Amino acid sequence: MSDRLASVEAALAHQRRWFADLRSEVADGAPLALVNADTPHEILRTMGISYVVNQWWASIVTAKGRAQDYLALLRERGYPDHSEQYSAIALGSLFDPDPGSAPWGGLPRPDLMLAETTGDASRKIFDVAAEHLGTAFYPLESAARDEVPPRWWELMPRRWEEAVGSDRLDLMVEELTGLIRFLEATTGREFSETRFREVMALANEQQEWNRRTRDLIARARPCPLGVTDSIPGVMIPQWHRGTTWARDAARALHDEVADRVARGTAVCPDERVRLMWVGRGLWFDLDFYRRFQRTHGAVFVWSMYLAIAADGYLRYGDDPLRALAARFAAFSDQLYTPPWSAEWYVKEARHHGVDGVVHLVSDDARGSYFTTRALRAAGIPVLELRADNVDSRGADGEALTRAVSDWLDEEVAPRP
Amino acid sequence: MPAATTATAPSDAGGALARLTAHAADRTAAAREWRASGRPVIGYVGADVPVELLTAVGALPVRLAGVPGADTTAGDRYLGHGVDLAARSVLTRLVNGDYGPLDGLVVSRDCEASARLFYAVRELRRVEPAMALPPAHLVDVLHLPHRSTTRYVRAKVAQMRATVETWAGRTITRTEFAEAIETHDRLRELLSEISQLRGRRPARLRGTTVLAAVAATTTLPAHRAVELLEEVRAHADALPGADEGVRVFVTGSGHDTTDVYAALEEAGLLVVGEDHDWGDLGHHRRVGEPTELALAERYQRNGPSAPRASIQRRAAHTAAAARASGAEALLSYVRDHDDGPLWDFPEQRAAAGLPAVMVERQPYGALTDEARASAAGLAYNEGGTR
Numbered sequence: 096m097s098d099r100l101a102s103v104e105a106a107l108a109h110q111r112r113w114f115a116d117l118r119s120e121v122a123d124g125a126p127l128a129l130v131n132a133d134t135p136h137e138i139l140r141t142m143g144i145s146y147v148v149n150q151w152w153a154s155i156v157t158a159k160g161r162a163q164d165y166l167a168l169l170r171e172r173g174y175p176d177h178s179e180q181y182s183a184i185a186l187g188s189l190f191d192p193d194p195g196s197a198p199w200g201g202l203p204r205p206d207l208m209l210a211e212t213t214g215d216a217s218r219k220i221f222d223v224a225a226e227h228l229g230t231a232f233y234p235l236e237s238a239a240r241d242e243v244p245p246r247w248w249e250l251m252p253r254r255w256e257e258a259v260g261s262d263r264l265d266l267m268v269e270e271l272t273g274l275i276r277f278l279e280a281t282t283g284r285e286f287s288e289t290r291f292r293e294v295m296a297l298a299n300e301q302q303e304w305n306r307r308t309r310d311l312i313a314r315a316r317p318c319p320l321g322v323t324d325s326i327p328g329v330m331i332p333q334w335h336r337g338t339t340w341a342r343d344a345a346r347a348l349h350d351e352v353a354d355r356v357a358r359g360t361a362v363c364p365d366e367r368v369r370l371m372w373v374g375r376g377l378w379f380d381l382d383f384y385r386r387f388q389r390t391h392g393a394v395f396v397w398s399m400y401l402a403i404a405a406d407g408y409l410r411y412g413d414d415p416l417r418a419l420a421a422r423f424a425a426f427s428d429q430l431y432t433p434p435w436s437a438e439w440y441v442k443e444a445r446h447h448g449v450d451g452v453v454h455l456v457s458d459d460a461r462g463s464y465f466t467t468r469a470l471r472a473a474g475i476p477v478l479e480l481r482a483d484n485v486d487s488r489g490a491d492g493e494a495l496t497r498a499v500s501d502w503l504d505e506e507v508a509p510r511p
Numbered sequence: 512m513p514a515a516t517t518a519t520a521p522s523d524a525g526g527a528l529a530r531l532t533a534h535a536a537d538r539t540a541a542a543r544e545w546r547a548s549g550r551p552v553i554g555y556v557g558a559d560v561p562v563e564l565l566t567a568v569g570a571l572p573v574r575l576a577g578v579p580g581a582d583t584t585a586g587d588r589y590l591g592h593g594v595d596l597a598a599r600s601v602l603t604r605l606v607n608g609d610y611g612p613l614d615g616l617v618v619s620r621d622c623e624a625s626a627r628l629f630y631a632v633r634e635l636r637r638v639e640p641a642m643a644l645p646p647a648h649l650v651d652v653l654h655l656p657h658r659s660t661t662r663y664v665r666a667k668v669a670q671m672r673a674t675v676e677t678w679a680g681r682t683i684t685r686t687e688f689a690e691a692i693e694t695h696d697r698l699r700e701l702l703s704e705i706s707q708l709r710g711r712r713p714a715r716l717r718g719t720t721v722l723a724a725v726a727a728t729t730t731l732p733a734h735r736a737v738e739l740l741e742e743v744r745a746h747a748d749a750l751p752g753a754d755e756g757v758r759v760f761v762t763g764s765g766h767d768t769t770d771v772y773a774a775l776e777e778a779g780l781l782v783v784g785e786d787h788d789w790g791d792l793g794h795h796r797r798v799g800e801p802t803e804l805a806l807a808e809r810y811q812r813n814g815p816s817a818p819r820a821s822i823q824r825r826a827a828h829t830a831a832a833a834r835a836s837g838a839e840a841l842l843s844y845v846r847d848h849d850d851g852p853l854w855d856f857p858e859q860r861a862a863a864g865l866p867a868v869m870v871e872r873q874p875y876g877a878l879t880d881e882a883r884a885s886a887a888g889l890a891y892n893e894g895g896t897r
Contacts, residue, residue, distance in 0.1 A: 173857035175871075178850040212655065215623045215818035219854035222822035226858065234821075236660060239620055241649040241670070243633070262666045269659035433634045460623045460848070462591040465634050 100355075102347040103324045106331040109340065114199050117145050121203040126282045129185060129205035129224075131217075133426040134235065135419050137298060138274060139209075140337040141291040142284040148334045149210070152202055153184040157378040157485040159198040165191065166486065174223060179216050179459075180486040181375065186220050189228060207231040207281065209274070213427055214460065233277055235270050238263045238424065239432075247425075247435055248442065252409040255421035267420035288415075294337035295415045301336060302408040304345035305329055309405035311352050312396060313447045317361035318369065319352055322384050322398040324362075326376055329401045336408075367392035368507055371444050373399065373466060374455030375484040380492055391503045397447050399430060406439070433465035440466055441473045451476040451507040453499060457483045476510070478502040524746030531739040532720065534727035535769065538576060539611050541731045545571040551614035551679050554645065556601060556628055558765075558788035558816070559619030559652035561806050563798065564672050566733050567691035568679040574729035575610060576767035577601045579876020589631045590624075595848045596875035597767060598624035602631060606642060613645040615678040617671060620651055621788070622818035622851070648674045652810045654819045665807040672803070689801035694733045699794035701740035702728065705747075706791055710783045710837045713752040718761070718782025719772040720753070725790055726767065756781035757890045760838035762829050762859060763817065763845040763852040763869070765789045770876040771844060778883055779890030784836030786829050788816060817851040825855045830862035840889045841867035844882070846875060 121127045128139055128146035139146045156162055165187030166176040172190065174183075185202060188194075194201035208225070212218045212234050225232040240260045244250055250258035275286045312318065312325070320328075328348045335341035370387070372395050377383050387393035407429045410418040428435045444452060452470050456463040456479045467477045480498060482490040534540060542552045551570040555562065565572035577600025585606040586599025604610060618629035632647045650671045653660050676682050705724055708715040724743075728736040743750075759780045765787035766772060772782050786792045798809040815824040833841055841863045845852045853871060860867040868889060870882035878886065 173860075175850070175853040178853055212819075215849070215851035216854055219822050219851065223854065226822065234655060236653050236655050236663070238653060238663065239626060239649060239651045241651070262663055266653075266659055266663040269662075270657075273657070273659070433630055434637065437634075456591070457593065458848075459593040460591075460627050462589075462594065462627060462631075464589050464591060465631075465638075468638070 100320060100324050100328060100348070100351050102344065102351045103328040105347065106344050107327055109344070110331050111199070113335070117147070118200055118203055120145060126206045126284075127203055129202075129208045129230075131182065131210040133423055134209045134211060135271060135274075135423050136334075137291070137294050137337050137419055137422075138271065138278070138286070141294050142275075142278055142282070142286050144278065144282060144284055146209075147185075147202060147205070149185045150181055151330070151334055152188070153181050153485055154376065154378045155198050156184050156188055158381065161188070161198060162379065162485050163488070172223075172227075177486075179214065179220060180483060182210075182217055183220050184485060186224055189224065204228060205230050207233065207278075209233050209235070211235045211237045211423070211427075213237040231281065233274055235274075235423075236266055237427070238266055239428075240425070243434055246438070246442075247429065248406040248439060251406070251421075253411050255410055255412070255418070259421050259425045263424040264417055264420050267424040268417050271416055271420055292415050295410075295418060297339060297342045298336045299409055299411060301332060301342045301345040302404055304342070304349045305401060305404035306406070306409070308345070308349040308352050309401050310446075311349070311356055312401070315356045316448075317359075317363065317366040318394045318396040319355035319360050319362065321362045321388075322372060322395045322400075323381050326398055326400045329404050333400075333404060363388040363392060363394045365392040366394050368394070368451065368503060369447065369449045370395045371397040371440075371447065371449040371452040372455070373440055373452055373470075374457070376400070377455065377482070378485050379487040379490070380495075383492075383495070386496060387499060387503060390500060391508070393503055393507075395453075397443060397449060402443050403430060431461045434469070437466045437469035441469050441475075444470060444473065444475050449475065450510065451478065451503070453477075453502075454479045455484060456481050476502070476506045478506075524743050524750050527739050527742035527746070528720065528724065528750075531727045531731075531736070531743065532723040534730045535723035538573070538726075538730045541735070542571055542573050542611055545732065546612065552612070553615045553617060553675065553678065554605075554610055554613045555617045555619075556598075557619035557621035557625040558793050558813070559621040559810055560617045560650055561652075561668055561671065561810055562733075563688070563691040563695050563806060564668070564675055564683070565617070566695065567683040567687045568675045568681065569687075570614065570675065570679055571732055572729075573610065573613075574767075575601045575605065575616075576726065576729075577604065577875065579768055579770055579874075582607075589635065590627055593848055594627055595622075595624040595764075595846055597765075597846065598628050600875065602628050605632070605644065606635075615675065616645045616647040617675070618647060618649050620649070620653075621816060622849075624849075646678065652807075654811055654814060654816075656812070661804075661808055661811055664811045665804055668803050668807045668810075685801075691733070692798045692801045692806065694737060696797045696799070698728060698733050698737050698740070699797055701737060701744060702794040703791070704744055705740060706784070706794075707836075708747055708750070709753065709781065710758075712837075714755060714781055714783070715747055715750045715753060717753040717772075717776055718785075719769045719776055722766060722769050722772050722782075722790055725793065726769070753781070758783045758837055758839045759842050759889060760829070760833035760836055760840070760863070760865075761785040761787070761790075761842050761844060762855070763787070763843040764849045764873070766844075768876050771873075771878060774878050774883065775842070775844075775886050778887040780840075780842070780886060783838050784832055786817075786825075786832055791832065792816060817849075817855055819851075822855050822858050826858035826862040829855075829859045830864070833863050833865060838865060841865045842886060842889060843867070843869035843871075844873060844878075845869060845871040847872045 332341040332344040586602040
């Protein structure tokens, strides 16, 4: 088995230093934002306002085994511990009576929060923080469209107006204009249009490197790295989007992957089965992704994190604020709304030449039928695994492993 | 209960009420009559659909409801088990053709389950055309209290108008538009008055009856619903008094059937108000002006509903509405996979200042034994009337 990539080690080390510095700056009075993953971080970046991504923090807390503690703190206050866990764990951590015991020294109390109003409960998590912690919350509408553009991934970089729809973009542009004014008024920071254009250009450069990396991995045989490397390798820079460090980190990842491909380095020398993981990362059991290399020569070559970085973020155009609106006005459609999502997963499965798809299905409203159906209609075996990606209660690790193992034996391996 | 019919019968409150609530039991009776006369029937899902546009174009709007305990195989398959069973029931019935022929389906995003139902219908029409599902339109009414949202919703109202005009094969005249708004506003006004009859002392109606009356009006031509409600109102003082109980305000999930209210009232409660959109929340705000802008503002600002409003707005509304209804206790009934109300409850309880319980993860159209005991506890401990 190959060692972890140097570029990934560097990203992880950077994240540790960044978080320590952030804690120090916040202790000295700098403003801090807690933001959902699919919100326009670029505005905060432009204004020099530090932010922590809610779902990143949940992944850290979960990987360190503290998720249940924080869900319990919500329950103690009368809030549910079985609703939107991925988004609610950070809120629970803010109620920690011993914050010093939290991973990485703990999440400092944010001054403001930014989230879209998706689903029925996601905004309520931020309402609770606003009520109990006095943190300002700026909600963004989550609009939907009646019509569906075919092959959205081809339209998004430059023809996003067509893909997303003008009504949604008009709305999001107005909301972002309001957000900028809100931040100017509440933090005293300035929004420079010149700086904003730089941030947008750097973000696009970063995603272009991600696109090249994705394409390298799709074509490479054997697979040069595992998803446990590619996920932090792409996502840590993603949360620093719009910086030169993030752009260079994406390039470093690409160059290292290219070198591995050139040298024929294999994450699993005995690669016999190429697998795709559809769904969020299984943060409470990251070893899961390597388990089937040893037993079946089965390698997870795909997760959505690098792929959506490659296809879901690029937005060019003369009006950077409208381009930024286009990056997020349909973001969840790309991943979770059929047929946007289902067609994209099929495209990616074919691009990577996978032999099978493991589809994580959580007990929530996103559903799985149309994605699974589309993949199977394309002739690709699919196993639906039922578990929450951060809440390990009810997830029988042995049963999950056995389910994949049996599926590989019975459905994937016998295929010609 | 008399057979559901839209024909006029002699005036009296009890008779009018019976004729009205019969349509809660047989939700397709009016649609069958409407269709028999060659006019279009359009189904809708969610309280955020501007029904005025359907009435104005000459269609009968029928709000699609589920059936607790009935088969949900198709809904389970296409939506998955993580979606509110009420929506799975609706989709199943739609796939099975239980609503009869529909000339179109308009779905709002009043909650995530409705949105998911629309996506499923849209996709099934594409990949399973043999199912012959009706043409579907999503009307994306949003609710943040901003001018930017109003502009967006106004555009969505205009798009829905264009769609239903296409379906009906005709345009809506200025007069038809104005009349539809006036009729539906009148309907809301009457529903508010009828709803308050349960808060009188002694109560003139039970919560179960009011819920059935509201449900019936979502299947009837608006003008016919107005006629029946006017009859009930005119003779309200002649209604026999309803069984009393501890007066409770119901929050949490919506109720598209009377099953849960009936169980609560059997347990010694009297439901005097609610803040879900199959009850008071669906009709407490009017449109007023006969313009698309006023229509957009009405639907944007209606609520605050559990899936779409902030915790703070919900708590303030629940407290005020509970007070206005004369409630003595607060009950939050929350179905499994209906997540919004779970987050609202702590602040609702604090704001209402009433004895309060939440029963969560409830099955569709029913209460678990434990929940029934909790509800009964409100009756015994707080009201002392049983």
